[in-house]
Amino acid sequence: MTGRLAPFDGVGCHSGAEMAEAARAAGNSEVLDRYAADYPQGPHDKPQSMCPAFGSLRVGLRMRRVATVLSGSACCVYGLSFVSHFYGARRSVGYVPFNSETLVTGKLFEDIRDAVHELADPDRYDAVVVTNLCVPTASGVPLRLLPNEINGVRIIGIDVPGFGVPTHAEAKDVLAGAMLAYARSEIEAGPVAAPAQGRSDRPTVTLLGEMFPADPMMIGAMLAPMGLAAGPVVPCREWRELYAALDSGVVAAIHPFYTASIREFQAAGRKIVGSAPVGYDGTMEWLAAIGAAYNVAPDLIATAQNAFGPAIKGALAANPITGRITLSGYEGSELLVARLLIESGADVPYVGTACARNEWSQADREWLEARGCVVKYRASLEDDLAAMEAFQPDLAVGTTPVVQKAKEKATPALYFTNLISARPLMGPAGAGSLAQVVNAAMGNKTRMEGMKAFFEGVGTGDTSGIWEGAPNLRPDFRAIHQKKLDKAAKAAKAEEMI
Numbered sequence: 101m102t103g104r105l106a107p108f109d110g111v112g113c114h115s116g117a118e119m120a121e122a123a124r125a126a127g128n129s130e131v132l133d134r135y136a137a138d139y140p141q142g143p144h145d146k147p148q149s150m151c152p153a154f155g156s157l158r159v160g161l162r163m164r165r166v167a168t169v170l171s172g173s174a175c176c177v178y179g180l181s182f183v184s185h186f187y188g189a190r191r192s193v194g195y196v197p198f199n200s201e202t203l204v205t206g207k208l209f210e211d212i213r214d215a216v217h218e219l220a221d222p223d224r225y226d227a228v229v230v231t232n233l234c235v236p237t238a239s240g241v242p243l244r245l246l247p248n249e250i251n252g253v254r255i256i257g258i259d260v261p262g263f264g265v266p267t268h269a270e271a272k273d274v275l276a277g278a279m280l281a282y283a284r285s286e287i288e289a290g291p292v293a294a295p296a297q298g299r300s301d302r303p304t305v306t307l308l309g310e311m312f313p314a315d316p317m318m319i320g321a322m323l324a325p326m327g328l329a330a331g332p333v334v335p336c337r338e339w340r341e342l343y344a345a346l347d348s349g350v351v352a353a354i355h356p357f358y359t360a361s362i363r364e365f366q367a368a369g370r371k372i373v374g375s376a377p378v379g380y381d382g383t384m385e386w387l388a389a390i391g392a393a394y395n396v397a398p399d400l401i402a403t404a405q406n407a408f409g410p411a412i413k414g415a416l417a418a419n420p421i422t423g424r425i426t427l428s429g430y431e432g433s434e435l436l437v438a439r440l441l442i443e444s445g446a447d448v449p450y451v452g453t454a455c456a457r458n459e460w461s462q463a464d465r466e467w468l469e470a471r472g473c474v475v476k477y478r479a480s481l482e483d484d485l486a487a488m489e490a491f492q493p494d495l496a497v498g499t500t501p502v503v504q505k506a507k508e509k510a511t512p513a514l515y516f517t518n519l520i521s522a523r524p525l526m527g528p529a530g531a532g533s534l535a536q537v538v539n540a541a542m543g544n545k546t547r548m549e550g551m552k553a554f555f556e557g558v559g560t561g562d563t564s565g566i567w568e569g570a571p572n573l574r575p576d577f578r579a580i581h582q583k584k585l586d587k588a589a590k591a592a593k594a595e596e597m598i
Contacts, residue, residue, distance in 0.1 A: 119238040120263045126240025128259065135264040138273070138359040140456050142266065142478025149430045149454060149499065151176065153233055153260040154183055155271030159335040161189040165226040166339070167219050169194035171212055171241060172233025180233075194219065198236070209241050220250035226339040227254040227282075229275065237261040254282060254339075266478070267454045269432045270357055272310070276335045277360025283342035284368055295332075295344045303394055304331030306348040306370075308362070309355025309432065311526075318527040319352075322377055322387060325404040326396045334361060350393045352376070352386075355432040356460035374460035377526050378436045379443035380412045381467065408527055415531035421446040423494035423542045428452035428484040428502060429516035435464035435475065437497075437520055437534070442471055444535060450487035452479030452498075495542045510552040512541045 123132055153170070157180055160168040170177045170193060181193045196215050198208040212230060219228050228250075232241055236259075243257025258278050265271050286292050305328055307316055320330035331348040332341040345351075351365045354376045362372055371393045377383040384405050391401035421444040427434060434453040442448050451468060457477040465475045476483050484502050488511070496506035496513040497520055506513035514520060514537065523533045558564065563571055 117263075119234055119261065122238040123240065123261065123263075126238065127242070128237060128240055131237070131259050132264050135274075139264075139266050139270045139357075140478075142454075142456070143480050143483075148481050150183060150268055151180060151233075152262055152265040152268045152271040153231060154180055155268035156229075156231055156258060156260050156275040157184055157193070158187065158189075158268075159272050159275045160229040160231075161191060161193070162335070162337060163227075164338040165224065167194060167225050167228045169196060169212070169215060169219070169228065169230045170233060171196045171198070171208065171230065171236045173235050176233050203235070203239050203241075208236065209245070212241070212243070213246060216246060216255055217250055220253040220255070222252040225253050227256060227279075230255070230257045231275075232257070232259040232261070234261045234263065237264070248282075256282060266456075267430050269355075269430055269455060270359075272335055273358040273360050276358060277364055279336075279339075279342055280334070280346065280361055280364035283339070284346055284364055287343060287346060287368075292343045293340050295340050296338070299344070299347070300329045300331070302327055302329040303350075304329045304344070304348040305373075305390060305394075306331040306345045306351045306365070307333045308351055308353045308358050308365075309333075310335065311354060312522060312524045314524045314529055315526040318524065318529050319377060322383070322404060322408050322527050323390065325407050326387070326391050326394070326400045328390070328394060328396070334358070346370070350390060352390065353460040354436075356458055357432045357455040359458065362460070372460065375463045376436050378440045378530060380409060380416065380531075381443065382436070382439050382464075383412055383527060384409060385463065411528040412531045415528050416443055416445075419532035419535035420444060421535050421538050423447065423538075424449065424491060425495045425497060425538070426450045426484070426487050426491055426493045427516070428479055428487070428498040429521070430454035430499060431517060431521045433521055433525070434516070435461055435468060436525060437516075438468055438473060439464060440525060440530060440534060441538070442468070442473070444531075446538070448473050449491045449493075450474045450476070452476040452484045452487065454479060494545070495538060507548065508552075510545070510548040512544050512548060514538070514541050 120132060157168060160166050161184055170180060174197060177195045184193060194215065196212045202208045202211065216228055216230060230243055232243055246255050246257050249255055256278050258274055260271050260274055265274060305323060307319065307330060311333060316330050316333055323330060332345040334345050336342050336345060346368050348370065350371045350373060353362060353372055353374050356374055365372060373389045373393050375382060375386055377386040387404050388401055421441060424447040425441055427438050427448060432455045434451055438448050438451040449472065451473055468475050481501055484498055485505055488496050488506060493511065496502060496511055497516050500515060503513040503515050519537060524530045558566060562573055
């Protein structure tokens with residue numbers, strides 16, 4: 101390990117290049133190289149969403165009989181604990197604190213090992229997940245040296261640094277992939293426990309990606325005419341579901357960015373099918389692709405398509421959406437939502453997703469581009485704002501800062517994560533699910549213009565609020581501070597060249 105803690109103080113994951121360099125010097129090159137291949141960076145070397153570790157933390161906290169331990173700066177652990185409970189976590193988050201001395205001397209690793217031994221109670225847990233955040237990863241805290249199991253409890257150590265994993269969505273894949281790798285090794289070693297509900301009497305399709313709870317049931321109904329069943333959803337809710345997920349002959353990459361998880365399924369000899377049953381076109385194509393992957397007879401595929409196609413068309417026709425919409429987000433389902441909006445009648449000229457481009461989203465990208473939609477992978481906030489400015493939509497669907505900017509312009513806006521992705525999207529149930537909230541939002545244009553007019557003149561930036569006189573601005577202070585920043589940037593550039 102290395103003693104390079106001091107330069108990191110106060111800079112966090114936004115000092116990406118420096119911390120990545122330290123991590124490599126500390127022996128973590130293999131981890132960073134794997135992340136660079138699985139989750140290629142975009143225009144930014146730091147996350148623009150919440151801390152990526154929230155994604156893996158959420159996956160662990162939603163699993164039964166799994167304990168979660170974080171190793172990182174206290175401020176990071178506090179923030180992650182807060183947001184995890186804000187989103188409904190109902191169990192404690194373990195924390196192993198450190199200081200400069202314990203980090204540099206290796207005592208932190210010993211403290212983590214002791215904590216894991218203390219937690220490894222087979223009556224309470226199937227697994228303990230330990231996550232290194234930025235500073236422990238940059239300092240080379242070697243979670244790989246933890247025992248694989250203690251008293252029959254599986255021990256899984258992962259690194260989820262903000263300078264290596266671009267989004268919290270992809271951090272879900274880090275943990276899901278690690279768990280699948282562990283479960284696959286157990287299957288290869290001998291018999292494993294059957295799912296609590298037993299094995300299906302039909303071939304199953306594992307569903308990859310977090311979805312609205314009704315979607316897997318809808319998918320199961322659409323698969324039934326082909327003699328198939330919906331398998332587990334990965335990330336799973338309990339350990340035994342991992343075995344069942346690996347037992348499926350076909351995996352549906354509903355969310356295409358689960359690169360590490362797909363690698364484990366492919367290593368187990370499973371077929372991968374991209375896209376999802378959204379809208380009429382998407383459902384027909386997806387059912388055909390799943391049927392082909394399982395060598396289902398063409399007449400049975402046609403039966404499934406005919407059973408649900410008319411209902412989807414009817415739902416789309418009964419719930420039309422008229423207006424121009426720009427759409428962006430970091431959940432990984434942005435392209436699917438855009439397809440559904442377009443089939444509902446909306447004009448969607450731009451889709452931005454924080455996730456990277458890969459082969460499993462190709463069908464969605466090609467379908468969207470054929471209808472005049474610009475698809476931007478690894479979209480930055482700047483990309484999303486520029487699209488909103490260029491296309492002047494009737495509704496902007498996006499992340500919090502996009503929604504904030506839109507509302508400042510009196511443009512109706514919806515937060516993608518809470519108001520769009522938290523709805524059914526698949527099959528007939530999804531076909532009409534977006535119309536009500538989208539049309540209601542677009543109908544608020546007049547109200548928003550009235551609010552903007554009401555607050556006109558209160559100022560922005562330095563002049564925000566109500567002033568009895570002119571605000572006491574000090575451009576001289578700002579200029580001095582800017583010179584300091586420019587000088588520091590030049591010095592850093594010169595040091596980089598040396």
